[in-house]
Amino acid sequence: MEPEIVTVVSLTCYGGVNEIGGNKVLLEDGEVRLFFDFGLPFAHRSRYYEEYLNPRASWGLLDLLEVGLLPPLNGIYRQDLTLPDLWDRFSSSPHYRELHIDGVLLSHAHLDHSGYISFLDRDIPVYTTAMTSVMAKAIQDSAKGDFEKEVCYAIPKEDKKGARAAIRYNKAAAQQRPFRVLDCGAWSGELGHFWEDTPGRRSLEACPLETAVSIGPLPLRCFPVDHSIPGATALAVATGRGWVVYTGDLRLHGGRGQQTEAFIHQAAQLRPVILICEGTSVDDETCPVTEDGVYSNALKAIREAKGLVIADFGPRNVERLLTFRRIAQEIGRYLVVTAKDAYLLRAMHYLDPEVPDMGGDPVIRVYQELKADHDHWEQDILARFRDKLVKAEEVGRCQDDHILCFSFFDINELPSIRPQEGSLYLYSSSEPHNEEQRLDFYRLHQWLEHFRMRGIGLPREELGWKVPQAEQGLHASGHATGPELLKLIKEINPEILIPIHTENPGYFATNLEGTGIRVHLPRYGEQITLP
Numbered sequence: 001m002e003p004e005i006v007t008v009v010s011l012t013c014y015g016g017v018n019e020i021g022g023n024k025v026l027l028e029d030g031e032v033r034l035f036f037d038f039g040l041p042f043a044h045r046s047r048y049y050e051e052y053l054n055p056r057a058s059w060g061l062l063d064l065l066e067v068g069l070l071p072p073l074n075g076i077y078r079q080d081l082t083l084p085d086l087w088d089r090f091s092s093s094p095h096y097r098e099l100h101i102d103g104v105l106l107s108h109a110h111l112d113h114s115g116y117i118s119f120l121d122r123d124i125p126v127y128t129t130a131m132t133s134v135m136a137k138a139i140q141d142s143a144k145g146d147f148e149k150e151v152c153y154a155i156p157k158e159d160k161k162g163a164r165a166a167i168r169y170n171k172a173a174a175q176q177r178p179f180r181v182l183d184c185g186a187w188s189g190e191l192g193h194f195w196e197d198t199p200g201r202r203s204l205e206a207c208p209l210e211t212a213v214s215i216g217p218l219p220l221r222c223f224p225v226d227h228s229i230p231g232a233t234a235l236a237v238a239t240g241r242g243w244v245v246y247t248g249d250l251r252l253h254g255g256r257g258q259q260t261e262a263f264i265h266q267a268a269q270l271r272p273v274i275l276i277c278e279g280t281s282v283d284d285e286t287c288p289v290t291e292d293g294v295y296s297n298a299l300k301a302i303r304e305a306k307g308l309v310i311a312d313f314g315p316r317n318v319e320r321l322l323t324f325r326r327i328a329q330e331i332g333r334y335l336v337v338t339a340k341d342a343y344l345l346r347a348m349h350y351l352d353p354e355v356p357d358m359g360g361d362p363v364i365r366v367y368q369e370l371k372a373d374h375d376h377w378e379q380d381i382l383a384r385f386r387d388k389l390v391k392a393e394e395v396g397r398c399q400d401d402h403i404l405c406f407s408f409f410d411i412n413e414l415p416s417i418r419p420q421e422g423s424l425y426l427y428s429s430s431e432p433h434n435e436e437q438r439l440d441f442y443r444l445h446q447w448l449e450h451f452r453m454r455g456i457g458l459p460r461e462e463l464g465w466k467v468p469q470a471e472q473g474l475h476a477s478g479h480a481t482g483p484e485l486l487k488l489i490k491e492i493n494p495e496i497l498i499p500i501h502t503e504n505p506g507y508f509a510t511n512l513e514g515t516g517i518r519v520h521l522p523r524y525g526e527q528i529t530l531p
């Protein structure tokens with residue numbers, strides 16, 4: 001008799017271990033290897049870098065490997081970012097290995113999950129939802145060129161006097177990564193055109209969107225879930241040892257909570273051997289504010305407001321943007337979005353009819369910044385929505401007619417708008433996580449004081465950077481609470497739980513004791529072999 005060949009199936013976490021974000025979970029099943037997400041670890045990065053101190057693009061991958069932002073895995077990264085002696089330096093590091101992978105399964109377009117796909121070899125396919133694909137492109141199109149944010153397409157680099165430098169735009173096209181769509185089989189010609197076109201001067205070597213149901217011989221499943229960005233999905237892979245399920249980031253209290261419920265139900269039916277589960281908000285045990293709650297609380301605050309209203313919510317939180325659109329319509333104000341938001345909404349509308357058609361929407365207008373030169377993507381938006389544009393002067397003249405969707409980083413527009421005294425700044429996003437973000441709040445308070453604006457929902461230093469009790473309910477978090485996650489895990493009932501994307505993985509070990517679910521707290525780079 002032939003001896004039975006037993007293939008080893010294993011998981012290795014190279015990010016998201018005892019930290020929120022930066023998920024990079026390697027799954028190996030015989031010859032098939034893939035990552036769940038390949039994110040930018042913001043907290044880790046901010047221990048070494050800040051706004052004006054960044055990894056040096058001219059040294060390619062060096063700085064990122066040196067401080068451990070990227071794992072030393074020789075064979076998965078872009079050749080054009082690899083200096084000749086790079087691997088000599090890292091071949092003795094404890095986690096060094098040679099590795100080839102067949103793809104990345106991407107849960108959603110937040111950079112702490114997607115960002116460092118930028119450094120992966122251009123030929124490695126990204127398996128995700130159609131919406132995440134489109135958002136990744138729109139986000140990159142409208143961003144300043146930054147080698148840490150080349151998720152959708154890579155700008156080829158060459159050697160210039162020993163440094164890595166972008167090849168001139170007229171000499172080399174940007175190279176699009178192969179995106180494999182897991183959740184939808186058909187898209188419009190307009191979407192195809194958007195996908196294969198680039199707004200800049202550099203042309204795009206396009207890689208058309210294709211659908212996929214497996215990676216090599218391994219079947220894949222995706223389950224759309226509710227999170228603070230559209231297109232988010234949980235993922236599952238059928239390995240030789242059973243199903244491995246990955247939650248990505250999720251919640252139950254947003255507008256699409258029923259999708260997360262459906263995921264829980266379907267994942268349970270797979271009887272997974274492993275569940276890799278996020279734990280961002282495990283320490284939050286209170287009943288979460290819902291998106292509908294945000295709507296009614298913000299509506300009340302804005303209805304009473306005099307003068308200008310500024311709504312500040314997280315970037316790409318399109319659900320929140322649509323919540324403020326509803327409010328604007330209800331009280332008869334225009335909702336003014338930035339050109340960047342307009343670019344994103346336009347792309348998303350191709351896939352999701354619930355996202356308003358910018359051209360025909362009576363409520364949304366586009367803020368036109370005063371600039372001598374606009375980037376190509378911006379020119380495109382300004383031309384396309386010519387009759388929707390509004391400038392600072394007009395907002396300043398008719399302050400009662402507008403809700404401006406601005407973040408802190410747009411606050412320097414205020415001198416040309418000159419908000420009248422008592423205008424409202426409504427903060428609808430998360431509390432600061434680090435010193436840098438706290439500094440931004442000092443500055444924001446300074447601006448509001450300068451224009452005598454009224455802030456609401458703002459975290460305050462004297463409250464330990466919490467939002468005053470009376471002003472809570474203007475933000476719904478993107479993550480499920482501890483008790484909700486425990487319920488989710490018990491319902492899915494995996495053999496083994498691996499907590500990730502959390503600063504408190506021990507929460508799961510403590511609270512799942514006696515349930516029969518084994519909790520494995522991962523260590524960075526430790527290979528976990530499936531039973």
Ligand SMILES: [Zn+2]
Binds near residue numbers: 478
């Ligand atoms: Zn997220």
